[in-house]
Amino acid sequence: MIRRPLLSLLTALAFLIMLGPVVILLGVAFTAGSTLTFPPEGLSLRWFAAALDYQPFISSLGTSLVVAALSTVLALALGVPATLALQRGLIPGRGVVENLFATPIIVPELVLGLALFQQLMVGLQITALATLVIGHTVLLLPYAVRVVGASLALSDPRLEEAARGLGAGPLRTFFQVTLPVMRPGIISAAILAFITSLNNVPLSLLLTGPGVSTLPVEMLNYVQSSYDPVVAAVSVLLLAASVAVALVTERLVGFNKVFGR
Amino acid sequence: MTPVVQLESVSRAFGRSRDAVAAVSDLDLAVPRGKFTTLLGPSGCGKTTTLRMIAGFVQPTSGRILLEGADATKTPPEKRNIGMVFQSYALFPHMTIIDNVAFGLRARGLAKTEVTARAGEALELVGLSALAGRKPGALSGGQQQRVALARAVAIRPSVLLLDEPLSNLDARLRVQMRAELRRVQRETGLTAILVTHDQDEALELSDHMVILNKGRLEQEGAPRDVFPRPASRFVADFLGYENFPVLPGHGPVAIRPEHVRLLSSGEPEDAGVTLEATVTNVTYQGSHCVVEVNANGLGDGTRLLCAHPGEAPRPGEAVRVLLPAAHLVTLGEDAEAAR
CATH class of the missing domain: 2.40.50.140 (Nucleic acid-binding proteins)
Incomplete structure (x- = not known):
């Protein structure tokens, strides 16, 4: 029973555009043939085995995870206090400061990458790994500020006053009231930031050095020289990892549970 | 007997010095001990600012605030021993009801047995002992406001501050909660200050009512004295x-x-x-x-x-x-x- 044919059609189209490439990717990854073709020629796991055997993928995955973890932690460490100040403090020119935190989204990543490359790697001789972490932190900061800010904006600003009135000092108020209230926001910001970092190409492309490369960059390199389904297999593994992270967090913290509903 | 709360020519202006707007101007007030006092007036009359200055969330631009006879103008809220109930309830969403009520007692570093006893006692006072283990999100608005009241009363504050606590409730519940507020205040013998724009609420609840207009005191006295004899056109209106x-x-x-x-x-x-x-x-x-x-x-x-x-x-x-x-x-x- 379709009551709105046009709306249904558009919805179906949207799903097709979103999920179609994923379906194709899945097919290609499990192919038994040796080219990137769809539909797959038979089923096998040989390309997954090949991917796990390819040393550059394994070592760059290590780099990617380290960079994603460190830059997520750093972006939150900088972003959470900034958000608190923006939302609860009295900051002159609040709107301007808030918009400044969005600039890394607006500035093309290649520009940011080039600037960091020149200033940090060439100018200050900082290692590729450290520069990657710094670059990704800059990239993730807007997400941290926005997502944590949104959760804080939804909570009652009187909560802190209630705690203070009941005799809790500023520190106790922060750790027992403000921080727990922000927890769902911090967790979703962390997931979003981690996945964003893990998938980033443009910034990483300019900040990788000899022997230090992230997985997406390494995948790009691979595609440029070879034309086999190994890359599809790696993509499926990345996809599976991302979905797993999202599902596990949802189960562990279940945002609804945090609010006690 | 010293008044619990005294304001001595307290003023508060908001905004920058040149185009500052006075929310409260030169207000003198003495809040009688053990009584129910209301600050009544239309929105923007300065009643909430006055209450927030008594709580310590807003600093007066000039004047002095005395709590229990001692100058508390610069004292931070957590050292004032006030129990505040907010219009939005402001219950901690991540804590159970009993932990909410116990929060102020734990912040005072009381012994575990005393915390449990006093929190349970306060929750019983508002008739919600059965909900001790729930989270605030599972409670109705009226129940949440009773928990907020229990939380404020549990610390045995020297003054109970009520910032339009009934405004978010529907009309019927509001009338029930008025009686509840009055009962809790009588049973505990606490000094209470209620901010409201609802004249019926003020008439029913107060021992002493203070009518404010544009940050100034218009008239104060017992409802029975003020109601039949308004001193100005504003109060009469x-x-x-x-x-x-x-x-x-x-x-x-x-x-x-x-x-x-x-x-x-x-x-x-x-x-x-x-x-x-x-x-x-x-x-x-x-x-x-x-x-x-x-x-x-x-x-x-x-x-x-x-x-x-x-x-x-x-x-x-x-x-x-x-x-x-x-x-x-x-x-x-x-x-x-x-x-």
């Missing part, structure tokens, strides 16, 4: 006096519609002012009619409203209207105009 005629020989007066009487022909006149008038409009209200008349002797446009219980006259009819002397209130100037 706010308390539901709707007629403000200027009578020859009396000057400006105020009288409530339910006290204006329509005289039937031949009825003897009581003491008061009798006016010849023409009916201009009649509105049916169930238990009575509101009859709008234009008084002939008072110049154009002196409109009077009269709540008339009997059969209403028709528009255009000539009537005689009696303003009984016992109900005529002679008005002084508004506090602001007097300056």
Whole structure:
């Protein structure tokens, strides 16, 4: 029973555009043939085995995870206090400061990458790994500020006053009231930031050095020289990892549970 | 006996110095111990700012605030021993009800057994012991506000501050919660200050009411003294006096519609002012009619409203209207105009 044919059609189209490439990717990854073709020629796991055997993928995955973890932690460490100040403090020119935190989204990543490359790697001789972490932190900061800010904006600003009135000092108020209230926001910001970092190409492309490369960059390199389904297999593994992270967090913290509903 | 809370010419302005707006101007106040005091006024009259200054969330621009006789102007909120109840309840969403109520006791570093005993006692006072293990999100608005009240009372504050605590509740619940507030205040013997814009709430609850207008004190006293004798046009208007005629020989007066009487022909006149008038409009209200008349002797446009219980006259009819002397209130100037 379709009551709105046009709306249904558009919805179906949207799903097709979103999920179609994923379906194709899945097919290609499990192919038994040796080219990137769809539909797959038979089923096998040989390309997954090949991917796990390819040393550059394994070592760059290590780099990617380290960079994603460190830059997520750093972006939150900088972003959470900034958000608190923006939302609860009295900051002159609040709107301007808030918009400044969005600039890394607006500035093309290649520009940011080039600037960091020149200033940090060439100018200050900082290692590729450290520069990657710094670059990704800059990239993730807007997400941290926005997502944590949104959760804080939804909570009652009187909560802190209630705690203070009941005799809790500023520190106790922060750790027992403000921080727990922000927890769902911090967790979703962390997931979003981690996945964003893990998938980033443009910034990483300019900040990788000899022997230090992230997985997406390494995948790009691979595609440029070879034309086999190994890359599809790696993509499926990345996809599976991302979905797993999202599902596990949802189960562990279940945002609804945090609010006690 | 020292008042629990004293304000000495307290002012508070918001905004930058040049275009600052005074929320509270030169306010003197003494809050009597063990009594229920209300700060009453329309929005923007400075009542909430006053309460927040007493709590310590807002600093006065000038003046002093004394708690228990000691200067507390600069004391941070957590050292003031106040129990505050907010309009939005402000329960901690991640804690159970009992942990909410125990929060202030734990912050005071009390022994575990005492925390449990006093939190349980406070929750029992508002009749919600059965919900101790729930989270606030699982409770109705009325229940949440009772938890907030228990949380504030549990710390045995020297003053209970209530910031429009009933405004978010529906009309029926609001009336129930009024009685609940009054009962809890009586049983605990706490000094309470309630901020409200609802005159019925103030009349029902207060031992002492303070009416504010544009940051200044208009009138204060017991409801029984203030209600029949408003000192200014502002207070009269706010308390539901709707007629403000200027009578020859009396000057400006105020009288409530339910006290204006329509005289039937031949009825003897009581003491008061009798006016010849023409009916201009009649509105049916169930238990009575509101009859709008234009008084002939008072110049154009002196409109009077009269709540008339009997059969209403028709528009255009000539009537005689009696303003009984016992109900005529002679008005002084508004506090602001007097300056």
